[in-house]
Amino acid sequence: MTENPHQTTLDTALTESGLEAVNWTFPDADTQYLTHGLHNYPARMVPQIPDRLLSYYLDEGVLEEGDVVYDPFSGSGTTAVEARRHDLNAEANDINPLAVLLTRAKSIPLDPEEVEAAQTTLLDGLKSRLADVESQYEAGEPIDVEEPAVRDGWFPEPQLTQLAVIRDRIDDLEREYDQALARFFRVALSHTTRKVSYQRNGEYKRYRLSEEDREDHDPDVYPIFEQKVRENVSMMKDYSRETSRDQQTQVHYADSREAADVEDDSVDIVITSPPYGDHGTTVAYGQFSQDPAIVSWGREYDEMREVDKTGLGGSNRVLEPLEEIEEWSEALSATLETLREKDGRSDDAMEFFRDYYAVMEQVKRVLKPGQPVAWVVANRTMSRVNIPTHLITQQLCEHLGFELTHMLPREIPNKTLPWENAPENQPGVKGDLMANENIVVMTAPEE
DNA sequence: GGGACGCAATTGACGATGAT
DNA sequence: ATCATCGTCAATTGCGTCCC
Missing domain, CATH: 3.40.50.150 (Vaccinia Virus protein VP39)
Structure with a gap:
């Protein structure tokens, strides 16, 4: 041991x-x-x-x-x-x-060297790609990305589109490497999704920021994601070695x-x-997981809604x-x-x-x-x-x-x-x- | 430029309730 | 039936400012 x-x-x-x-x-x-x-x-x-x-x-x-x-x-x-x-x-x-x-x-x-290599592939050019999305959005140009099927009013734009871009990148990564590696990076995307959404901190039930606070909520997707990726890669390398x-x-x-x-x-x-x-009055695990699962793991809204009912x-x-x-x-x-x-x-x-x-x-x-x-x-x-x-x-x-x-x-x-x-x-x-x-x-x- | 400091933000295993 | 909302609170972390 x-x-x-x-x-x-x-x-x-x-x-x-x-x-x-x-x-x-x-x-x-x-x-x-x-x-x-x-x-x-x-x-x-x-x-x-x-x-x-x-x-x-x-x-x-x-x-x-x-x-x-x-x-x-x-x-x-x-x-x-x-x-x-x-x-x-x-x-x-x-x-x-x-x-x-x-x-x-x-x-x-996961293999530490492979994780490292995949991180490089994933982050390479991502920052400028997300910046492009932002300028396209501001210019009112159409962006060719499939929007995640989250409910209206829970995410700022263009941040939601940027999350979808990362999602698609990780899908590419899955084809290049394997499922386990893609899954690992989706965890960082899931974390980022929660930070970007209007979900209020300290609540595991769905509870949006006030309308006023929503106007001020303009998170920067790339640094949140990059930092979490780096932290997670470091943790996984240690875990893997031990x-x-x-x-x-x-x-x-x-x-x-x-x-x-x-x-x-x-x-x-x-x-x-x-x-x-029960998941209704105490911890609403399904509500907590809904947006992260839909955005980063491609889960259906209806499937996620079932979680709290089935608990x-x-x-x-x-x-x-x-x-x-x-x-x-x-x-x-x-x-x-x-x-x-x-x-x-x-x-x-x-x-x-x-x-x-x-x-x-x-x-x-x-x-x-x-x-x-x-x-x-x-x-x-x-x-x-x-x-x-x-x-x-x-x-x-x-x-x-x-x-x-x-x-x-x-x-x-x-x-x-x-x-x-x-x-x-x-x-x-x-x-x-x-x-x-x-x-x-x-x-x-x-x- | 960096350390000290103060204030704000974050982080947590609620659960009843009023509006759909 | 379902779902978003809200009053509750303190230890810790993060961040900005001031002082040296």
């Missing part, structure tokens, strides 16, 4: 005192090392969590080189990257096309409630951070209701009872946990008997009621025969977040926000 320069806890502490000895908050830890910093993504799990868990289970002999790590909620691919760093194979699922592509881009190492080519990363554009591509008893460990709530607790009901889960978790039934008393959103909570339970069933199916699963969860609120997701996770898994081995508390990584919000949008009417998480570590039932 390669040396990890990012450790904040000594390995000796790990092996002598076990998982309880680790400070899982990882205050001040660098969360952007290697390819983790390739692209932002909402609600990323800090890489130190899978890093430390994998180190521990490798030291304990629960895992060995070449074993398989599975993440049913891959997101931007944190688990897959850490799996590779530890000489392990990875399987990953996500229903968000952008997540699938980011996971592949971040976890599959990781093995012997392992595989299988990323499935699939629903973890079915996990159809992952075989029974094929996985040695599961490390995942599921969504904490756990979303309006696309793919499973039959399962009332019994309320009996299987005391914490869940107490929560639903409180929500009913408050005349709150008990049905929404029920649908979310019904979907979540289906993923637990699949984790049981694919995980080898006796092997560990780590769920990283925090407790959101609904109708101002705190939802004890960590206890519900534990109890529903116990119903499936899993055994709890560790309940590891941690503070939410960046307390740059507000402690309070005002969801009713009434000045002075505030509510608490989530401040800590738990890592719920369990082992799969023995045969």
Whole structure:
């Protein structure tokens, strides 16, 4: 295994005192090392969590080189990257096309010299080409580029056309090199797309700048793109040098409630951070990913809209209701009872946990008997009621025969977040926000 | 010209609600 | 049903200006 320069806890502490000895908050830890910093993504799990868990289970002999790590909620691919760093194979699922592509881009190492050469090809003459687009636009001349199918009013011109020019260049690059290399550069374009759009910073739901701010928003496409390309190339070269080519990363554009591509008893460990709530009221992954996916990855608007509807607790009901889960978790039934008393959103909570339970069933199916699963969860609120997701996770898994081995508390990584919000949008009417998480570590039932 | 400093911008796992 | 909007907040980073 390669040396990890990012450790904040000594390995000796790990092996002598076990998982309880680790400070899982990882205050001040660098969360952007290697390819983790390739692209932002909402609600990323800090890489130190899978890093430390994998180190521990490798030291304990629960895992060995070449074993398989599975993440049913891959997101931007944190688990897959850490799996590779530890000489392990990875399987990953996500229903968000952008997540699938980011996971592949971040976890599959590329040849450093080839990346360098492709960067030169890509940037060569790009600056003047974009300048030409601008002058053509200003002169009112037609520009022969296919406009991305984004919604009206979300991008300045000619910047949107310039993004399309870069998109086409990367398509050319794909023909000259290969898909993996093109994918890697599309990540930088995706980043640029977000910066160029009228999307307001600090929002992962679609929220445009005010009309006034939109008039002032005149970003310079080339320097944003070039800088991100250079940063990413540098990160990929480091990642590539530090990781093995012997392992595989299988990323499935699939629903973890079915996990159809992952075989029974094929996985040695599961490390995942599921969504904490439905994609409508908590993190709207689909909304976040919409424009980047349409502009840089050629995805359809309708396909991207489906993401939030298909997420756990979303309006696309793919499973039959399962009332019994309320009996299987005391914490869940107490929560639903409180929500009913408050005349709150008990049905929404029920649908979310019904979907979540289906993923637990699949984790049981694919995980080898006796092997560990780590769920990283925090407790959101609904109708101002705190939802004890960590206890519900534990109890529903116990119903499936899993055994709890560790309940590891941690503070939410960046307390740059507000402690309070005002969801009713009434000045002075505030509510608490989530401040800590738990890592719920369990082992799969023995045969 | 470069370092110190102050202010602005950015960066974050919300969730109810009013308008379509 | 869906979607954009909004009130909430602090640590950190970025940027411009001033002073030496």
